[in-house]
Amino acid sequence: MSVSLLVPILFTGVSLSAIYILVALGFTLVFGIMRVVNFAHGEFAMMGGFALLFLLDRLAWPYWLALPLAALMVGVASLLPERFVFRRLYGQELPSMIAALGLSVVLAEGGIILFEVHERSLPSAFSGLIHIGGFTFPEDRLVVVAIALAALAAFWLFVRFTRIGLALRTVAQDREIAEAQGIDTRATYRVTFFLATTLAALGGALFAQIYALSPLMGQVPLMKAFIIVIIGGLGSVPGAALGGVLLGMSESFLNTFYGASVAQFASFGAIILLLVLRPWGLLGRPEG
């Protein structure tokens, strides 16, 4: 394979991976810490896209301010369902999952009622091309990759070096031990949900920038998050990173050489195999 072909494929792979990890990270966090399979996760990504559109288009805010604020707005808004839906169902895996299914329908249909169902594009903040060593990269994609990587780094630093991050890790390890140590699990859940939906919203905003924005777009990021966490291990943060890279890269390659449907079949085949042979994923822990 020639380098001229390889580099663009790799670059697409990296940008897909970065967005996928952003979305999958929150999904896996919510499961790992709260034991909730958040079927509404993709809708929070969708909301991120619409929040960004609102800030850029209606309020004409500069991009660098609008993007983080859009993500934070969604994160704050998500505390409502956390408080009034999920908190009442903690510890009940299937009821909380069914409620999340309901929430997903509510948010997507609410989006349709508010914004109409059609797809639209975000005003592009960057439209130039950058040439590096004989290769041409679209500027907006480079920005997406840079932002995603920065967000992932910030997340890592937060979890690794703050008190709240420590609490998160402890609860993820063992909830009972965490409670015995005096960690407020409810507060931890709240932070987790906030972080997860903020990351999803950021991922969704970037996703909408590259592809398109619509109230029903949430299904795609959710599907990707599913695939990634099954590959990496439901609840495992490093697993989400690994799964995101694997999915992003393989999609980029398979899409280029075999087309989108082959790529889809391949990822479904891979996760069915994994679920059968190793349901806890590549980096997850088997459950008792």
Added chain:
Amino acid sequence: MTALLDVSRLAKRFGAVQAVERLDFQVEPGEILGIIGPNGAGKTTAINLISGVIRPDSGRITFAGQDVTGMRPDLLVRRGVVRTFQATTIYQERTVRENVRRGAFTTAYRGFWSTFLGTAGARAAARRAGEAIDELLSWLGLSEVADAEARSLPYGFQKVLGLGIALAARPRLAMLDEPAAGLSHDEANHVAEVVRRINREDVSVIVVDHNMRFISTLCHRIVVLHHGAELATGTPQDVTRDPRVIEAYLGTQH
């Protein structure tokens, strides 16, 4: 010699932990065998291995002359090997009678189609099982609470109900995992009495516990486990006098 159950060189490792190592023992027909040892000695693992819940890494289990190593639990039940669980494992939200009826799968269930069509054979089997269960309930002293929800029973009764579910399968060998754990002295005596009565009905019994007094008054012979291996085997008198046992087990526990 025709032992009912013959366990030889049984071994099982979980990761870095050798849970059971070269375990050897026999159960004679009509015997009550005690397996005792401190926590982590491998008692429950031994039961799980014999009942087919987990597969041994090596070794051989023979029941009634046939190799049953690694056989699925439901097939072992058909051959007459049943077990109970350490925790009170019962169907909490069902009546006592329903609990025991669910234990009678091997005798009452005649396959999907005959129960679906309600054939005469299936109905007769269900009726006979129902009668046998009423008898079993009165035999266990549970007749008066037969229609009560299982979770409403006192703990001791729940333990006996657990036994009843196992006995409904008409076993030849019953393996009881800590049948007296968490019971008061009187309740434990009641359980011991039930075990003796089971035994008089020609059921061989393995009792696993860490309470030496309970085991030594109940069992004909005792196997002492230590770190997954057999430390001593013999009558209660022999075992309790064995210096190795006293040092390894009694010495540290009492």
Added chain:
Amino acid sequence: MMTTRVLAMSASAGVSRARWAWLAAGAVALLVWPLFVNEPFFLHIATLALLYTIGAASLHLVLRIGHLSLGHAAFLGLGGYTSALLTTALSWPFAAAFIASGLVPAVVALIVGPIVLRLRGVYFVLITFTFGEVVRLVFTEWQSLTGGADGIFRIPPPHALLASKRAYYYFALAMAVACVGVVARILASQTGRFIDAIREGERLAQSSGVPILRFKVMVFAIACGLVGLQGSLLAHFITFVAPGAYAFNESLNLLVMNVIGGMGSLTGPLVGAVFLTALPEFLRGWVELQRFLYGVVLIIVMLFVPGGLVELGRRTIALVREPEGRDA
């Protein structure tokens, strides 16, 4: 698990005389009303509702063995496509195609069942979800056979006599009674006793000699066969099949019928199927709003009435009978 908790709330042991009276009255009503109301709109909805009772009841069987499937529509689709292809491309008579439309999903379930039914809890949910997506992709991509995203059109009615809405209604009624009857019979038989035992205490049931996996696979295959039959009846009723009709939303629909109706007994999915089929048809003017409300109802049921409409009805009756009794 929740299913355990909710299911245990109604131990439906024997069928009382009062219940037979209700059943008889219901049967008469179902048989007689179309003679007075020959309105195609109502007949159409009623037929759909009847057909969906089959799928909802069959998913109830899967829930009863303690597994929550989000891929049940895949089997609905397998039945629909089987029947559609056999009657159009190969010109099979309906009766043969109908039988095949039950057998194909059942055989597929027999193949995938032993693999997927080993998975518990959310892992089973995820794998059935994925399976549903794969099947939908196959329907879409295998264009030479399935007609791709457009699907298969002009599926003939099962019989010339069943071309009218009213005739099809009676046909659907008979089929629904038969299929739901099979589910009811299984649950009321000894098999049902051990199905419940498996859900409530798998380890314990296994140590009583119940072959867990075989039981689960058997029940799963029967359930998938039944929903396949619905797929056939539905395809010949609406005269087309298309991949979009068997996507995740349809699986969710079948699940929600169970959730909203109540997972405690077979009555739940029947009530849920009728409710969820009829309601949207009457809210036609507000399509977005009806989907929105559907989500809201789902959340509310999970939060406040985990036993669904059946529990709600029971509470209401209890409240009417003895208004003071708090814990009726």
